[in-house]
Amino acid sequence: xxxxxxxxxxxxxxxxxxxxxxxxxxxxxxxxxxxxxxxxxxxxxxxxxxxxxxxxxxxxxxxxxxxxxxxxxxxxxxxxxxxxxxxxxxxxxxxxxxxxxxxxxxxxxxxxxxxxxxxxxxxxxxxxxxxxxxxxxxxxxxxxxxxxxxxxxxxxxxxxxxx
Numbered sequence: 146x147x148x149x150x151x152x153x154x155x156x157x158x159x160x161x162x163x164x165x166x167x168x169x170x171x172x173x174x175x176x177x178x179x180x181x182x183x184x185x186x187x188x189x190x191x192x193x194x195x196x197x198x199x200x201x202x203x204x205x206x207x208x209x210x211x212x213x214x215x216x217x218x219x220x221x222x223x224x225x226x227x228x229x230x231x232x233x234x235x236x237x238x239x240x241x242x243x244x245x246x247x248x249x250x251x252x253x254x255x256x257x258x259x260x261x262x263x264x265x266x267x268x269x270x271x272x273x274x275x276x277x278x279x280x281x282x283x284x285x286x287x288x289x290x291x292x293x294x295x296x297x298x299x300x301x302x303x304x305x306x307x308x
Contacts, residue, residue, distance in 0.1 A: 146219070146220040146221075146222070146299075147208070147219065147220075147221050147222070148221075148222040148223070148267060149205060149222065149223050149224060149289055150224050150225070151169055151224065151225045151226055152194075152197050152198055152201045152226045153169050153189075153192075153194070153197050154168070154169050155167070155168060155169075155188065155295055156168070157181055157184060157185065157188075158181075159178070159181060160178065160180075160181075161176060161177075161178050168185055175305070193235075193266070193308065194235065195234060195235040195236035195239060195243075196236065196239065198226075198228065198229070198234075198243075199236075199239055199242065199243050199246065202228055202243070202246055202247065202250065203246060205221065205250070206246060206249060206250050206253075209221070209253050209256075209284070211251070211285065214308075216298070219256065220257075220258070220299075220303060220306075221253075221256060221257040221258070221260075222257070222258040222259060222267060222299070223257070223258070223265075223266050224261035224264055224266065224267040224268060225267065225268045226265055226266070227259050227260060227261050227262060227265075227266060228247070228260060228261055229261075230247075230261065231243055231244040231247050239299075244301065255306055256306060258302055267295065268285065270295070270298060271285075271287055271291060271294075271295065272285075275292070276291045276294050276295075277290075277291070278291070290292050
């Protein structure tokens with residue numbers, strides 16, 4: 146089971162700290178070396194939301210194909226975003242390629258919770274069910290009890306698609 150994080154999240158190597166760090170934009174880069182700040186700034190400018198959405202769908206599609214090639218049963222879930230239908234895609238020059246990729250993903254959508262439905266996304270589900278966030282959460286992150294609540298939802302979904 147893979148739960149895909151936000152589409153705009155990416156990792157960059159922090160040479161000063163000697164580790165990969167996860168980012169969603171320049172606002173998180175206050176303490177970083179200048180070179181890494183510049184990379185994040187330009188990456189965020191070049192990769193528009195639509196380009197990021199396309200690239201993430203390609204990653205998900207290729208991951209699914211790889212798991213299928215090894216006969217591995219998988220489940221995918223979206224944490225905070227879902228893919229738009231091709232007629233709602235926001236980058237006209239990329240829409241044709243997006244349509245081809247979207248169609249190629251095809252029936253795999255039934256094994257992908259919240260592929261296109263907002264209400265099934267992790268964050269949306271937790272908010273709508275008023276699950277309290279962890280008391281030490283800086284942002285909206287759920288603790289052990291919240292994760293247990295989510296687990297029950299996932300188990301029910303898996304049972305439905307596997308029946």
